[in-house]
Amino acid sequence: MWIESIPYAQHLDVFGLIVIGLLVERHYISRPSIFANTIALNVHFYQNPIFEPLLVWYANIGLVFGAIAMLTYLMDERLPSSYYELAMLVYSSIPAALVIFLTL
Template identity: 45%
Template sequence: MLVESLPEFFIVNLGVFGLIITGFLVEKHYVSRPAMFANGIALNVYVYEFLMPPEWLLLYADIGIVVSGIAILSYATETKLPEGYYNIIWYTYSSIAVGVVILLTISS
């Protein structure tokens, strides 16, 4: 199997990386609501598998699931979120931000 030739940390987190890469590819000028949702889910899947996550990571993941839930709910109901929401999400829960957090904590 080809995936077995990858490093162990990548194999274990393949689902997380897949969601983040998908989100990154759809993020052009802003973070779309489906990408926010994918990033929030990816982050929480990663943290759930973390044996002893730091408190700040648990808080970040909890906030991420709330903002991603709001994002996907507004997308499903075709409700526009305030512009500030998108700006804050770009810096905190974009695929790049979530990816960096995961990469920084993956070796912990």
């Protein structure tokens, strides 16, 4: 298969979710991109187990953060602006991608 010749091909699922998040986050962070980024983090750490407790907490809190984002999105509810500010700092595509790249 051609995909086998791509470097880091085993991580394309995670990279794909991060790229989707980056494309969606042009002007603001959306709840689907928060969800995609937190899922990407958790898939990455599931496939590449880590033993650093802070990163485990980061991923676990992210999973809850992403679930809240999707539930409120599906229910057409609004979240406070502080939620989006925090999400932009810790779970937008750039911080998520940095954590993933640094733990490869």
